[in-house]
Amino acid sequence: MEQEHARPWHALLVEEVASRLDTGALGLRQATAKSRLARYGPNQLAEAPPTSALARLLHQFKSPLIYILLAAFAVTLLLGKTIDAGAIAAILVINAAIGFTQERRAEVSVRALTRLVSPRTRVIRDGHEWEVESRELVPGDLVLLESGTRVPADLRLVAATTLTVDESLLTGESASVHKQAGAVAEDAPLPDREDMAYTGTVVSSGRGRGYVVATGARTELGEIAGSIRGEAAAATPLQERMRRFARVVGLVVGGSSALGFLIGVVRGESTSDMFMLAVALAVAAVPEGLPVVLTITLALGVARMARRRAVIRRLPAIETLGSTTVIGSDKTGTLTENRMTVQELWAGGRFFSLSNEALLEDPRARPVEGAQDLAEHPPLYLLLLTGVLANEADVFQTERGQVTRGDPTEAALLLAGERLGLAHEALRGHWTSDAEIPFEPERQYSASLRSRDGRRALFLKGAPERVLAMSTAQLGEAGLEPLDAEAAHAAAAALAGRGLRMLAMAYRPLEEAPARPDAVEGPEGLTFLGLTGMMDPPREGVREAIARCQDAGIRVVMVTGDHVATARAIGRELGLTSDGAALTGTELAALDDAALLGRALEVDLYARVTPEQKLRVVRALQAGGEVVAVTGDGVNDAPALKAADIGVAMGRGGTDVAREASDMVLADDNFVSIAAAVEEGRVTFDNLRKVTFFLVSTGAAAVITLLSALTLGWPLPLLPAQLLWLNLVTNGLQDVALAFEPADPGVMARAPRPRREGFLSGLLWERTVVAGVVMAAGTLGVFHWELARTDSLPDARTAALTTMVLFQMFQVGNARSETQSVFARSPFSNPFLFWATAAALAVHVGALYFAPTQFVLRVVPLTDGGSWLRIVLVAASIIVAMELHKLLRRPSARDAPAAREGRG
Incomplete structure (x- = not known):
């Protein structure tokens, strides 16, 4: 059952995985699951025990100045000066009482913040579907996944239907990853293991099932947590100053x-x-x-x-930010909102802007503000209509506000349509669905066959290269015209240069519905409609907060697992860089520590970096004499949070591991609070x-x-x-x-x-x-x-x-x-x-x-x-x-x- 000295789970066929785990399509027997739970232990990370009252009390007497006071107390007592000795003793007691109380309050606050409701998971056991507490999962359990659920353990997928998973908390990538059940190469890096789903990640859309291959401390998340606990906490600048000052006083x-x-x-x-x-x-x-x-x-x-809205876990940490010279921040969910948003459109040979004001400097571009603009531009209307209809996501209102469900990219298309007057519920009611073609990586597109008042049409979205290859015409200002692939590629390059993720849209009217849904596979003769450019937008007020930090002489450095073009675009928009200079994980891996030290003092953008590389960046900055603060919310941030002079974790959207590694927790997940x-x-x-x-x-x-x-x-x-x-x-x-x-x-x-x-x-x-x-x-x-x-x-x-x-x-x-x-x-x-x-x-x-x-x-x-x-x-x-x-x-x-x- 163990995978020691054997090929990793992602490189095995489904049958090999089942054989090694001694499980199958009917799942484990309840008795087997019970015995394995006793063997492997609960599926949860070991939580650091609360500090005992005695240990917290003794800690109050470990300050260097307290040593001097203790020596003064002993001298005065030996000389019989009871009044003097009593006064010093009173100071020692008062100091210990105040420190004890404040540290206890801080620890209680953080534990209250990180206390979560015990999640539950759907599994197949004895051939039937059961719902069990996630902590009771064991290796070999067959887990069911659906849109919106959090992956409860490391899984080797055995089935995936249009399954996409948000792995941003683990890899730093804001785009959801498409999953499939086929084995991948043995040396595939974690972001490319399409047949695996890891603890803590979230299913964005689709359905799937997979065998549990690791639980608790044995998961990817657990291994990172273990490495964090092995990192010694660095002394804060305040503690170093106190020690030096105490020596001088002594x-x-x-x-x-x-x-x-x-x-x-x-x-x-x-x-x-x-x-x-x-x-x-x-x-x-x-x-x-x-x-x-x-x-x-x-x-x-x-x-x-x-x-x-910030919780300080250790008293000296409050001062450390005031001495900080570099803030190393994650991008996804910290500087940005961790949600995709349509920024730009290209249709009929023109650019249109929904959010990016800088784009409007292009004489071919103009802002889109409402439905009246769509009536004046049919290609733009059909582009947005395709984004709404070839879409499985949903957006609805609740008492708590607007809620999106499904793939973030598809939700972004719905929100863009809603903003411009295309109500997706009404349009889906008018254009009824006859067949759907789900997205698959090898297909590189998804499509929806729709009917309305006797008319039928195929609406399709996908990778620009794939959609252009299936298109023979395009819709321009004057109607149908020959496809200008060169202009489309130039527009795509312009959007990519601004760090946007792209989808192309196309459609084809049909005379009659196909006999079978798969009859529309491999459609040709499409009419190309244009491109949509999306981005995970910066949080409101972040640019101003970064400028304030920079005015205070503090460098703000972005360290992300996302693509370098996206990092550059966000970096320019937030004022982190003017020349777009960036260091990628591949380039970083080729540098030794001395070379990295030289680059770390100059570069403000790091893209496609692994957690280990992020830790190297922090240590390089510290070796250069910098006082480093690291902000982040994901598991991938935690090693750097621990090693930094001060780690600032996100309390609402972050992981327990990140919060445990931090010195300060932002309860509102807002980078703007960093400047404060x-x-x-x-x-x-x-x-x-x-x-x-x-x-x-x-x-x-x-x-x-x-x-x-x-x-x-x-x-x-x-x-x-x-x-x-x-x-x-x-x-x-x-x-x-x-x-x-x-x-x-x-x-x-x-x-x-x-x-x-x-x-x-x-x-x-x-x-x-x-x-x-x-x-x-x-x-x-x-x-x-x-x-x-x-x-x-x-x-x-x-x-x-x-x-x-x-x-x-x-x-x-x-x-x-x-x-x-x-x-x-x-x-x-x-x-x-x-x-x-x-x-x-x-x-x-x-x-x-x-x-x-x-x-x-x-x-x-x-x-x-x-x-x-x-x-x-x-x-x-x-x-x-x-x-x-x-x-x-x-x-x-x-x-x-x-x-x-x-x-x-």
Whole structure:
């Protein structure tokens, strides 16, 4: 029964398949099916088990910054500083709770999206037709197929009647594939295996039956799913930045603590006091609030994306799109609507346009807008009439809108006729069917023999070459005329050059009905009517979304299994390319990895590629330093979705395998949402950067303050409890509020951030040092002034602490924009930040006059109005310093607005 070390199923005759599977025309016996189900298991892909609560909880403590917090907690606990240790422990618990909750919500959302009703399948067992759950199918089952059904397992067809299957989810081709039962060559590629029907594909029209040859993980879909699970998920740019940032913070913590300890010991201070100083420096250097704010900022991005019909499966993914430099998109169903539409017509020697406005530049062409145009042009009317009558599809209205049934190509002809006033139901009622000739690949045409009021005619459609070969005349503006095959071929070449799929139409009046339906086989003497050009049209708004991405410095690359001419036409229409440069799967296969890397950085269109080749393209782009996002909905997209920096799957029309491989799922299957996702990602990262700059600059100020005081031989201006107060209470409200900051102007008009750039750019690190020095100098100045004036260390420390609190209040305004002046942004554009800043100041002032907090923080009330005035004026100096730095040190040209040049 197994096919190991034997010829593949598609190369075997039907009798050989039945023999190997030990089955036949009566199907399996129920008892046999039951035993095989126990042997092979259910016909379903193994679903990744949900993450356990314990594993999700432990995952919250794997962040590099959390390691630093854990180390700080251990040090403070060992030194007996229970208040400090308790504060750090509270941060760890809050961060874990927020991360745990958000990740659980995201996982539940995706599982709800991917939960599908269990499908059922018609099979022959014990010689009778049964309906069973698809998961109960086993090798050897005889499955019945009909129009509209989803193929439940890999089948070797044993019968096919005008059977066509939509394999776009597996191969990427938008046109349905005609199937037959005869064996094909052993080395035939998957798209050419006409005697096979694969799991997940959909029957477009006709009927068929086939033996199940593979189920579950053994199917083509299952093998792809298995290869996906073998792919290691790449670290996101955000995770890489977090690791690098944590290493920097760790070095600063260790270095500043060791430096302070050594300076103190050299100056003759006691070892115990220097241990206390080391703790103070560690507390000052570690941005304790950053893990919490990081999670909150990402969670806010997730919430915003959810409102735009996108489900984020992993929190860091929301930022990755903001760093993306290349988006590799599938064509069918992602950039296009995955439905054929008549775009152009050629009849009577003239082109007519239904959708393609560019065609109207041809002086021979004109738009067709209604039935009145058909009355003026008999060849065009008969062309459309033939498309309606030589047709087995159906179009009807339901409460949910218009529904098409049958082959997408034939449905497109019906819709074109309906648009121009040819109601197919009425016409079929007038022209009754006498005989039908179904389409077969070897025949290359289909036909319908119709009668009306004593008149009979044969209406035929098919491949242009075949129809022209059967025609002896053509219908022109003035009536019948000799066939001009050269003009017809030229028109066909023009349509093909625009990436359109073509059908030719012809008809022949008959004196009487044939005695038998097969008497009309091989008709000759036809009157050629013209050509129809069809295309799977782009989704509404996709061109604008692509242009927006390109303006943001992001290349949009189409990777499709469809024909190169179709890819070029769609690429030009969407503005992906102006010169039509494309790389085909055959050309790609001839390139080694180094050569592909060079081409991948230049080519924006890939056609006729296999899933393995799509994966090669993604890896080549990544090797070139690109941050790659891959969008798609089909099984063929899934390996690339997994390997990419971020995979974006379609939630409505896509496969479970694609969704499982992705980081983000678009619930509305709309590529237009990608541009919005890029913007949200950039806003999210900008806010992470603002929070980081704010926390690091204030932490740097505290470290510089303590080290400077120690070097000068002064008492510590700030105690460990006061540093925790700064980090966890006063700026703890403001850093969270920065996560709600609205987008900066021009966020979508600048180049993406380089992959290796950290949370803070070189410019912001420079600004951090400037801010730290200014705030430290101001705090030390106030401390020294108050100590000399009052000769009271608690008074001086209270003044220094209050100065640092006010410095933070002004610095949070500076952090709202990397380039804009603090005076250019209304304080009320982020009301949460405004009130958080006011609340932080009120909490601190209240603590100065509340006995319990006075005891814990070792502060005293500030009763001198002159002290308050000096503190406010000194703290305001940070605004002057930052405004000067923004003016003198503007961002580099890379960060300036950068629209992509050469967009077609």
